[in-house]
Amino acid sequence: MPKENCLLVFAAGKQLDLLRGEASRLAKENKVDWWIDRVEAGTRFCFEGAKARDAFALTCDNLGISCREC
Structure with a gap:
């Protein structure tokens, strides 16, 4: 999978x-997959669009x- 619209997040649990x-929500709003x-x-x-990322x-x-x- 392409990784040009990806972010590495440091969170766990409820976060x-x-x-x-x-x-x-953001992917749906921007009509892209994630x-x-x-x-x-x-x-x-990862998102299919830079705007959502x-x-x-x-x-x-x-x-x-x-x-x-990333």
Whole structure:
């Protein structure tokens, strides 16, 4: 799977559940698909569009959850 619109997120438990819901909402809003890959360093959230990825990054920042581009 392509990884150009992915963010590596450092969250667990309820924070991760919250982010899954936000990712789903943002993907639906932007009419793109999204998926999650568990990796050794965290969780990779990938979107089919850059606009959804950027909105998700902003959501992470607003919630105080650390993330970075893969």
